[in-house]
Amino acid sequence: MSAPSVAMAPPRVAAARPPLGFVAGALRVWRRDMESWRKYYRSSLVGALGEPILSLIAIGYGLGRFVDLGGVSYAQFLAPGILASAAMNAASFEATFGSFTRMTQQKTYDGILATPIGIREIVAGDVLWAASKSVLSGVAVLAVATGAGLVHSAWALVLPAVALLIGVVFAAMGLLVSSRAQAYDFFTYYFTLVISVMYFFSGIFFPLASLPAWAQAIAWCLPLTHAVALSRACAAGAVGLGMLVHLGMLLAILALAYGLAVHWVGRRLIA
Amino acid sequence: MSAPIIEVAGLRKRYGTAEVVCGVDFTVEASECFGLLGPNGAGKTTTIRMITCFSPMTAGALRVFGLPVEPANHRVIKARLGLAPQEENLDPDLSVEMNLLIYASYFGIPGAEAQARVAELLEFAALTEKARARIDTLSGGMKKRLVLARALVNRPELLVLDEPTTGLDPQARHLVWERLRELKRSGVAMLLTTHYMEEAAQLCDRLVVMDHGRIVTQGTPADLIERHVGREVIEVATGDDPARRARVLDVARPLATRVEALADRVVIYANGDSDVRGMLATLAGEELVHRRATLEDVFLTLTGRELRE
Numbered sequence: 001m002s003a004p005s006v007a008m009a010p011p012r013v014a015a016a017r018p019p020l021g022f023v024a025g026a027l028r029v030w031r032r033d034m035e036s037w038r039k040y041y042r043s044s045l046v047g048a049l050g051e052p053i054l055s056l057i058a059i060g061y062g063l064g065r066f067v068d069l070g071g072v073s074y075a076q077f078l079a080p081g082i083l084a085s086a087a088m089n090a091a092s093f094e095a096t097f098g099s100f101t102r103m104t105q106q107k108t109y110d111g112i113l114a115t116p117i118g119i120r121e122i123v124a125g126d127v128l129w130a131a132s133k134s135v136l137s138g139v140a141v142l143a144v145a146t147g148a149g150l151v152h153s154a155w156a157l158v159l160p161a162v163a164l165l166i167g168v169v170f171a172a173m174g175l176l177v178s179s180r181a182q183a184y185d186f187f188t189y190y191f192t193l194v195i196s197v198m199y200f201f202s203g204i205f206f207p208l209a210s211l212p213a214w215a216q217a218i219a220w221c222l223p224l225t226h227a228v229a230l231s232r233a234c235a236a237g238a239v240g241l242g243m244l245v246h247l248g249m250l251l252a253i254l255a256l257a258y259g260l261a262v263h264w265v266g267r268r269l270i271a
Numbered sequence: 272m273s274a275p276i277i278e279v280a281g282l283r284k285r286y287g288t289a290e291v292v293c294g295v296d297f298t299v300e301a302s303e304c305f306g307l308l309g310p311n312g313a314g315k316t317t318t319i320r321m322i323t324c325f326s327p328m329t330a331g332a333l334r335v336f337g338l339p340v341e342p343a344n345h346r347v348i349k350a351r352l353g354l355a356p357q358e359e360n361l362d363p364d365l366s367v368e369m370n371l372l373i374y375a376s377y378f379g380i381p382g383a384e385a386q387a388r389v390a391e392l393l394e395f396a397a398l399t400e401k402a403r404a405r406i407d408t409l410s411g412g413m414k415k416r417l418v419l420a421r422a423l424v425n426r427p428e429l430l431v432l433d434e435p436t437t438g439l440d441p442q443a444r445h446l447v448w449e450r451l452r453e454l455k456r457s458g459v460a461m462l463l464t465t466h467y468m469e470e471a472a473q474l475c476d477r478l479v480v481m482d483h484g485r486i487v488t489q490g491t492p493a494d495l496i497e498r499h500v501g502r503e504v505i506e507v508a509t510g511d512d513p514a515r516r517a518r519v520l521d522v523a524r525p526l527a528t529r530v531e532a533l534a535d536r537v538v539i540y541a542n543g544d545s546d547v548r549g550m551l552a553t554l555a556g557e558e559l560v561h562r563r564a565t566l567e568d569v570f571l572t573l574t575g576r577e578l579r580e
Contacts, residue, residue, distance in 0.1 A: 036364035107360035115377035
């Protein structure tokens with residue numbers, strides 16, 4: 001009896017298992033990011049949560065005493081906006097400085113790409129991770145706002161999900177910026193010219209209705225405007241079908257930014 | 272005979288107007304260790320990047336495990352492949368053990384199985400003591416071993432090693448070689464690039480020498496030495512004395528297969544037919560080294576002595 005040599009599998013070599021699907025793959029990348037962060041979570045939490053809470057107290061209560069919106073207190077008006085901006089900032093920082101480091105210096109993406117996990121899963125995993133940080137920031141702002149008696153509707157329970165949505169949108173935008181960045185300096189432009197402008201002109205600090213029509217039209221194109229509108233509606237319990245427009249805008253921006261980010265990250269790593 | 276692990280035919284890669292791989296052909300058989308040798312810029316790493324799905328080829332045919340290397344097959348190929356890249360890309364924020372566990376998760380290896388496999392690999396890489404250490408506390412040799420262990424996490428059928436021992440001290444290098452020979456015995460096919468001719472001689476069953484994107488020669492190490500330089504080498508130190516140099520050249524030229532005159536030395540290559548004893552007797556008063564020919568002689572003969580940077 002002699003078996004053909006083809007059938008003799010080398011001992012260390014096992015039959016390869018089927019590659020993971022898109023969601024499973026993205027979650028593995030998310031888990032890598034989370035495990036890396038765990039060591040630094042204390043300093044990271046202080047950074048992510050300190051600023052929005054300080055803004056809420058200093059601006060909401062300090063400046064707020066001189067503002068009359070007729071009805072709601074200024075702090076009550078401001079809190080959902082601060083929540084949205086905190087979610088935006090958390091995701092934006094992670095998806096620029098964090099993801100760029102993984103893509104270039106640490107070559108983490110190259111390491112993952114040598115496995116059955118592809119570019120789409122890497123980008124999705126990193127986006128999801130950055131958005132997880134948005135949820136943390138959003139929940140912290142929500143807890144403080146609730147403690148301060150600024151939240152009155154049960155719809156506020158949806159706010160962590162809103163923070164997640166804001167997170168994935170801005171993370172995808174951040175990754176797109178990272179995919180085209182040559183150095184860290186590039187992010188200075190992004191944060192100064194895009195993120196800061198949005199911070200001031202997306203209806204966080206004053207109602208957009210007080211702006212001239214042309215400025216309102218520009219503001220309407222900014223993703224943060226829709227994020228703030230959603231957040232404010234949930235915090236106030238003023239939820240209606242109009243929300244679908246904001247939701248649609250955010251999802252459209254997400255799809256566009258994610259698609260472009262996958263394309264450009266791919267161009268960068270596969271050459 | 273089982274099917275070849277890697278088949279490369281007419282492989283080309285162009286970046287803009289520069290062609291860095293210009294028509295390369297070779298085949299790696301099952302359980303074989305195959306070497307890609309060549310100076311910097313020869314196209315070795317680019318060839319490896321095309322084989323490991325990191326770089327689309329410009330032209331040619333390329334099959335790994337019998338599958339054409341194209342996007343539809345990337346995942347399946349990578350599931351059966353282990354890659355130890357030249358530049359260390361370990362996760363600096365994860366421990367040694369966690370680096371391997373996370374990497375195992377990318378292959379969909381379930382928790383308990385991954386734990387067992389990682390323990391086995393830590394043992395294999397002599398890193399068990401360092402399981403919980405941070406990456407930045409590891410020596411260069413430990414990092415290279417960890418990169419090798421990580422490439423083995425999915426029990427690959429093909430291990431691709433891009434300069435596996437560059438920058439290591441002799442002890443660390445020998446430990447890596449020992450492990451690679453162990454893997455070879457267990458049936459893993461290997462494709463490796465190296466600058467170290469001794470490494471190629473120690474590990475490779477067959478190899479190609481590349482230069483300027485082309486294959487200059489291919490064969491077994493012994494075959495290449497015999498074919499390109501002969502069996503023996505006599506190196507005579509002549510200093511900068513032209514008279515002495517001329518005398519050594521006069522003795523060597525009629526008897527040797529090839530003679531190379533360098534700034535301060537004359538290198539004489541000889542095969543079985545040459546009168547090596549006669550030459551040694553005539554050159555008795557000279558400061559000389561008589562040694563067996565090595566792959567390094569082949570390498571320098573074929574790719575020249577000019578610096579490549």
